[in-house]
Amino acid sequence: MPSGVKPGRYFVQGDEAIAEGAIAAGCRFFAGYPITPSSEASETMARRLPEVGGVCLQMEDELASIHSVGGAAVGGLKAMTISSGPGISLKLEGLGWGIKNEIPYVVVDIQRAGPSNGVATRVGQGDLYTVRYGSAGGNHCTIALSPKSTQEAFDLTIECFNFSEIFRCPVFLLSDETVGHTRELLVIPEESELKVVKRIKPTVSPEQFVMYPLDTPGVINHPFPNIGEGYGICVSPYTHTSKGYASTAQEIQEKMAKRLVYKVTENLDKLLRVEKQKMEDAEFAVVAYGGNARPAIAAMEMARERGMRVGFFRPIIVWPFPDGEVLKVAEKVKAILVCELNIDGQLVREVARAAKGKAKVYHLGSGGVEPHLPAQIFSEVRRLYK
Amino acid sequence: MAITIIKDFCKGCGFCIANCPKKVYEVSNEMSKKGYRLPSPVRVEDCIECGLCDLHCPDFAIVVEKTKKKEKGKAKGKEAR
Amino acid sequence: MSAAGQTLKLLHPLVEKYLRKERMPHMACSGCGIGQVVHSTLLAIDDLGLTPQDTVWVQGVGCSSRITYSTWVGDNVDAHHGRIFAVATGLKMARPDMNFILFTGDGDCGAIGGNHFIHACRRNLDVTAILFNNGIYGMTGGQVAPTSPVGAVTTTTPYGNIEDPFDMCQMAVAAGASYVARWRSTDFKPLVASIKKGIQTKGLAFIEVLLQCPTNFGRYVLKTSSPLEVVKWIKEHSVTQKEAEKLSKDDLAGKYLLGEFVHRPERRGIVERYQELLKQHQKE
Numbered sequence: 248m249p250s251g252v253k254p255g256r257y258f259v260q261g262d263e264a265i266a267e268g269a270i271a272a273g274c275r276f277f278a279g280y281p282i283t284p285s286s287e288a289s290e291t292m293a294r295r296l297p298e299v300g301g302v303c304l305q306m307e308d309e310l311a312s313i314h315s316v317g318g319a320a321v322g323g324l325k326a327m328t329i330s331s332g333p334g335i336s337l338k339l340e341g342l343g344w345g346i347k348n349e350i351p352y353v354v355v356d357i358q359r360a361g362p363s364n365g366v367a368t369r370v371g372q373g374d375l376y377t378v379r380y381g382s383a384g385g386n387h388c389t390i391a392l393s394p395k396s397t398q399e400a401f402d403l404t405i406e407c408f409n410f411s412e413i414f415r416c417p418v419f420l421l422s423d424e425t426v427g428h429t430r431e432l433l434v435i436p437e438e439s440e441l442k443v444v445k446r447i448k449p450t451v452s453p454e455q456f457v458m459y460p461l462d463t464p465g466v467i468n469h470p471f472p473n474i475g476e477g478y479g480i481c482v483s484p485y486t487h488t489s490k491g492y493a494s495t496a497q498e499i500q501e502k503m504a505k506r507l508v509y510k511v512t513e514n515l516d517k518l519l520r521v522e523k524q525k526m527e528d529a530e531f532a533v534v535a536y537g538g539n540a541r542p543a544i545a546a547m548e549m550a551r552e553r554g555m556r557v558g559f560f561r562p563i564i565v566w567p568f569p570d571g572e573v574l575k576v577a578e579k580v581k582a583i584l585v586c587e588l589n590i591d592g593q594l595v596r597e598v599a600r601a602a603k604g605k606a607k608v609y610h611l612g613s614g615g616v617e618p619h620l621p622a623q624i625f626s627e628v629r630r631l632y633k
Numbered sequence: 634m635a636i637t638i639i640k641d642f643c644k645g646c647g648f649c650i651a652n653c654p655k656k657v658y659e660v661s662n663e664m665s666k667k668g669y670r671l672p673s674p675v676r677v678e679d680c681i682e683c684g685l686c687d688l689h690c691p692d693f694a695i696v697v698e699k700t701k702k703k704e705k706g707k708a709k710g711k712e713a714r
Numbered sequence: 715m716s717a718a719g720q721t722l723k724l725l726h727p728l729v730e731k732y733l734r735k736e737r738m739p740h741m742a743c744s745g746c747g748i749g750q751v752v753h754s755t756l757l758a759i760d761d762l763g764l765t766p767q768d769t770v771w772v773q774g775v776g777c778s779s780r781i782t783y784s785t786w787v788g789d790n791v792d793a794h795h796g797r798i799f800a801v802a803t804g805l806k807m808a809r810p811d812m813n814f815i816l817f818t819g820d821g822d823c824g825a826i827g828g829n830h831f832i833h834a835c836r837r838n839l840d841v842t843a844i845l846f847n848n849g850i851y852g853m854t855g856g857q858v859a860p861t862s863p864v865g866a867v868t869t870t871t872p873y874g875n876i877e878d879p880f881d882m883c884q885m886a887v888a889a890g891a892s893y894v895a896r897w898r899s900t901d902f903k904p905l906v907a908s909i910k911k912g913i914q915t916k917g918l919a920f921i922e923v924l925l926q927c928p929t930n931f932g933r934y935v936l937k938t939s940s941p942l943e944v945v946k947w948i949k950e951h952s953v954t955q956k957e958a959e960k961l962s963k964d965d966l967a968g969k970y971l972l973g974e975f976v977h978r979p980e981r982r983g984i985v986e987r988y989q990e991l992l993k994q995h996q997k998e
Contacts, residue, residue, distance in 0.1 A: 249998040276808060297995040302807045302988060307833040311800040314793060314830075318804025321791055326804070344794050474770050474789040474805065475812050481784045483792040484775070492737070492784050637724055644744035646928075646941050669744065688902045691749025692739050693726035 248275070251299035252438040261400040261426040264433045265355055266291035268404030269327050271435070272443055274353070275301035276319035276326040278312040283367040284424040285329045285357040292327075309334040313341035313354070320345070320352045321482055323473040325408055325446070329355035331424075332374050333364055336381070342417055343382045346507060348482045348491075349459060351411035351418075351446070351471060353404070354378075358423040358537070360588075360615030370424040370538055371615030372588035375597075378419045379566050386504035388511035390518060391419035391566040395540035397431045403563070409444040410518070413467050414510060421565060423588070425538025425618050446471060453478045461489045461502040465513035511567055520563040521572050525551060529558030531632050532576050532606075534598055535586040536561050539618045543586050546624035555632050565594075570601040577602035582631055586624050588615040635698040636674040636686075642694035645669030649686035649695055655679040658686065728756040732766065733785050742781045745932075745941025747899035747925025748846060752782060754902055755815065755844065758909035769813040770805065774798035774822035777853045777927070778846035782817045796827030799834035802841050803984075810985045813913060816843040820859035821851050824880050828860075831882075835889035838917040838983030842909065845882060845920065848927035849935070856930035863951075863968060866935045883922050887976050892917025892983070894975040898948055899925035901972070908974065917983040924948050924970055 251270035259267075266288045269277070277292040279285070289305070296303035302319070306312045312328045319326040330338060335356045345352060356378060360371035379389045390410050394400040404420055411418040449456045449470040458480055460466050472478035481491025486500050494500075511518065524544060526532065531550075535543035540561050550557035560576050560583075562569050577583065583606050585595035595610040602608055611627050613619060636657070643665055650658040650672050657680050661673035674680065680697070687695045729738060733756075742748045759769065766788030773779030775795035783792045793801035798818050806814055823831045823845050834841075850868055851857040857870040860880040867874055886894045893915040897905040905923065912919025926932065926944035933939065936947055952970040953961065961969075 249996075276804065278804070297991055298997045300992060300996045304803070304807070306800065306803070307829055310797060311803070311830050311833070314797040314800035315804035315807075318791070318793075318801035319808045320804070321801075322805045322808025324808045340794055341797065344797075473808075474791065475767070475809055477767060479766065479788055479790075481790045481792075483783060483790075484794045485792075490784075491790075493780070639724065639726070642739040644739070644742075646745035648745070648941070651942050687726075688753065689750065689900065691742060691746055691753070693729045693733075693749065693753065694739070696724055696726050 248300040249298070250438050251295070252435065252441065254435050254437045257433045257435065258430060259397060259433050260287055260428055260430050261394070261397045261422060262287035262357065262428065263291045264397045264401040265329070265404050265420065265422070266295060267433070267435060268401040269353065269408065270295055270299060271441055272325065272405040272408035273445070274325045274327050274408065275299065276316065276324040277301070277303045277328070278306045278315040278319070279329050280306055280309050280312050280334060282331045282334045284359055284427050285331050285355065287427070288329045288355065288357070309337035310341055313338040314344070316352050317341065317345050317350055320350045321473055325351070327353040327355065329357065331357050331359045332361045332371065332377070335374055335377060339381045340383060343384065344484050345417040346382060346387045347484060349415040349469070349471070351415055353407045353411055353418055353420060355420040355422060357427040358421070366616050368424070369616040370588060370618055372423055372537060372539065373593070373615070374421065375565065375593040378421055387507040389419060389566040390414060390416065390511060390564070391421045392520070392563060393421045393537045393565045394426055395537060395561065396426065397429060397433050400426055401433055401435065405441060405443065409442065412444045412446055415469055415471055419566070421537065423538040448472060449478065457489050458491050459487065459489050459503070459506065461499070461506050464502070464506040464509035467510055467514050515567055518564050518567055519569055519572070521569050522561040522563055524559040526558035526560060526576065526579070528556055529579065530556040530581050531628065532558050532560050532580045532583045533586060533624060533628060534560045534583055534594070536565060536594060539586055539588055542619045542621045543624055545621035546628060549621060549625040550628050550632070555628070557628060557632070568597045568601065573598055573601035574603060574605065577605035580606050581633070582607040582609060584609045584611055584624070584628055584631060586611040586619050588613055588618065590614055636677055636680065637696045638671060638673070639694045639696065640665050640671060642692045643669055643671055644692050645671060646691065647672070648689040648691070652685050652689045654683060654685065655681055728753065728760065732756050732759065732787055734787050737785045740781050740785055742777070743929045745926065745928040746777070747848070748777060748781050750899040751844065751846060751905070751923050751925060752785070754905045755909055757906045758913065761906070762910055762913060764813055764913070769815065772798055772802050772805065772814055772816045774818045774827065775853070776819035776822045776851070777848070778817045778819035779822065780853060796822055796825070797830060798822060798827060799830035799839070799843070803834065803837070803839055806839055806841055806985060807988065810840070810989070814841040815913070816841055817846065818843060819846050820848065820861040824860040824882050832885065832889045835886050835891040835918050835920065838890055838892055838981055840916055840918065840983050840985045842912040842919040843921070844909070845922040846925055847882070847922050848925050848931055850927055850931040852927045852930045856934050862935070868934050883920065883975050886918070886920040890981065891920045891976070892979055892981055893919040893977050896922040896924070896970065896972050896975070898952060898972070899923055900945060911977070915977065915979045916986070917979060917981055924952060
């Protein structure tokens, strides 16, 4: 099968970059349902996946998309689905199947203004908590990465696939309409320069292999045998034993919950990715992510031009949230301004929690449709800066 | 020829008793560990090895060891019901 | 001489060959027809020479699935409620070389799973789906199903069901499945033959099986505790298509039609069509 990597310089939207990143990562199954502002990615996959021998299906709805992605992953393929807020809400139960059975695949959310259908064609940032806590029942830790540009959309999609195989779980690419629809430079390197993690297969016999390592909750890089490989795998939506047999025992539930949580929390060092600009001597920090990051960086530069010691901080891996790094920022600066495209306050809650009161935390929220203008953010920075 | 009731699988539904064309089975006084009244092949000498008890048993609890040829026609008539 | 109730070491040959011993006896209620349908399925698998290496059992949620899940000695994939056909689409497109036998139920296929069922038939996905129709929601305690007869008293229709039941076979025919049939759990010979035919037919094989649920349908709808009474009720309310030709419309009311409804293996399904797409567009 052709590798699908097409080295070169391209002028494309973030959505298309995500599709190319997926193919470069080895994704060979895509299922989706059209939803603005993600459809361009689905359309790119429809065109490109058959070229590389992959399967691309437009399914009948959002649920069929995520469930067939789960099925394809169990069937042996790297798989992905893409949607926006309303569709992600629909997918949440299906996501639980992937979480529970430790199935690797990637879910992309191109966030748009909400709630409900909101403004389909315009940006929002209201799904931060949805992707973390939306799937029923808790007892798991989400991994979510968020790009600020077309280039990052490509790069981080590959990372998402890698993390999904290493941690054996669904991983989110939490993007938004600003990144999804901005057309800019994408550089695809030679295939040899890309780091792609292959699916890990068992080296022991089926009798010895532990499908779900409940007794070693912190392990990662755990093999994932698929159907037809002689391992007699059992996959179930219910709480189950290490073999996959459904169980109502409290002991099993406890072990399973710990497994799904600890495999992330005991490996946080591998899931730390942040961006800092001019934080060394900063007294004030501006925090933003995704499509709102570059306006915040521009506002930071405006402040610096006027002699204000302002720095910029961005979580690139938004879940697990980089508590330690935010605390370092809070201990350094007097105040933090969190700029996000929601009024209810999601990123700001995480920053305030992680800051532990070491710095004042302020919220510049907007309902969405447009990202913040640099001038808007700068105006607030100037007002708060002392 | 032997008929074995696998006691741990039988759930006392009575299908073997009801469907045997030769009335080989009756409810016995024996109870399984789970409290089901077990059937017993009391007239095993009348067994024609049609295999209907095996087929009708939802729990794979009957094993009929076949030693003679199936009597054609009789079994067919019952199965088509 | 008989040797009633011998040691545990003797197992039914089908259990010996195809089922996980540690998962037996399965958890169906006494008298439930699910075990009978599993028996017919295993006979079909055995006759055709399918193996645990090349065949996957796929389930949803409900008695059909929870009882059969993790009994097959090969791979078992149990999907969320209603999503069995969607999961099977992913499985089959990833591994078109393997056989997939789906066990689904009234709600799993006809209610929450309706949309995926319709589209799987439309796509003519090359799998064999067995619908366990017991006219009620068993696993959750006896609520009304889209397949419950009119007038059925259930836990959510205490005054009697006012909705007409869903003819899932006709839906499968209309949506495009290659092979559609309906039998009862006690129609062993034709059921085994249908399952074999379904497995061998390219495209979606949909086999609906009417079966007894003594615990819920028996108790609530028929007011009986006897599994035999439920089997009798099913027999009294089902007719072959030939018999139906001689009956009036009134006599046919409330009766299930048995037999084969369609067999069109020439209708190409998504697996075949996708392979052709790849032949045309795959580079290298």
